[in-house]
Amino acid sequence: MAEGLPVTVTITKVVKESPGVTTVFFDREFESCIGQFVMVWVEGTDEIPMALSYKNAITIQRVGDATTRLVAMKPGEKLGIRGPFGNGFRLHGKILAISGGAGTAPLLRVGLECPDVTFLMGARTADELIFHKMLTEKCDVRVATDDGSAGFHGYVAGLLDEISLDEYDTIVVCGPDPMMRSVLSVLQKRSSLEKSQFSMHRYMKCGVGVCGSCCMDPDGLCVCRDGPIFSGLSLQNSELGKYHRNAAGLKEK
Template sequence: MSDGLPVPVTITRVVQESPGVTTIFFDQNFSSNPGQFVMVWVVGTDEIPMALSYPNAVTVQRVGEATSALVTMKPGEKIGIRGPFGNGFTIRGKILAIAGGVGTAPLLRIGLEYPDVTFLLGARTASELIFYSVLSSTCDVRIATDDGSAGYHGYVAGLLDEIDLDEYENIVVCGPDPMMRSVLSVLENRDVLEKSQFSMHRYMKCGVGLCGSCCIDPNGLCVCKDGPVFSGEMLLRSELGKYHRNAAGLKEK
């Protein structure tokens, strides 16, 4: 993409990952670093930010009008892809990946493409665990479910109690804000925050730092331009896990 316009792509395959999550494959690969995102244009509906779960796919959770339209699309239909944008993860050495729900998507390529990864995978219930089969074929996967229906009974941050964090050079995290705030607190308490990188998700309109809808407190950094990946140290005093923002970027409890 050189002119700022979406690239039209054709959907080739639709995979139901869980009752609420779908992966949409298309006919073009996009070169990116793990953790970068694209703006997905659903014609006649909206343009929304999504991580590339594969070079030719995005993984979608049905949460609103645009995502509801996207997950009902069929092979042969077209969408627009603008990007990739953002900074992605800086990866080196032995990696601990910690994911919750659809937050697994931005971390998927790390588990598939890097040689020494331990993957902590969390979800509310067993049926909502995504990418377990594909990840377990390439790396050490440990799972947690809120209701105890699979693996550890509790939040994925609880799995950190049995992990020697000193073994890892990189700790990468993505998931719902409350989950990431819990992980952030554990990493701070165990004095390994400097190793961590967190992928933030916010509503975005432009994707290039102009509209300001994805700015985060207290320093006004834009998730689209300055992120979406931030160090744990940068997020320690941020709004992460404290409140939400609506489509206008205004705070909501």
């Protein structure tokens, strides 16, 4: 692609994964490491960061103007894609994947492409579990729902009580910040942080570490340039799960 410019792609298929989550496929594959992200330009609306759930697709949770426009798009419409950007997961050995809600999407390829994976999947209700059937065909999947409508009744971190962490070489985590903070706390207590990696999500304007909108306290690391994958050890004293940031990068508790 021309340096810094998005590649135009055509939407080929739109799949509704759950009441609030949609996958949009396009006519080009982007070679990427599992965990990298792209900047998605929606003409006339905004450009936002999205993880690649497949090499040719993004999975969207409707939360704002750009995502609302994205989930309403139809095959034949166009998007602009910049990237992939950032680092990916460092995957080896036996893998434990832990996801919450739409955080299953950035971990999907771990379950589909890696040979020895246990997948802990959390959601508010059974209807909000995404990629469940597909993943159960590839790996050992265990489910938690907040309302008890499927699997364990409670948060996904509760499933760790049934897991021997010593059996795993790599632990990967993605989901809402409070969920990831609770998982980080469990891993810290059980001396497993050194083999954990967390996929962080922040609002970004540039995707390459220039604008600073995705910087994290206390070290000033940029999610786009230094992440989006961070070791659990590096997040122990970070802002993860303590407060949110708005589109201007300002703290919101």
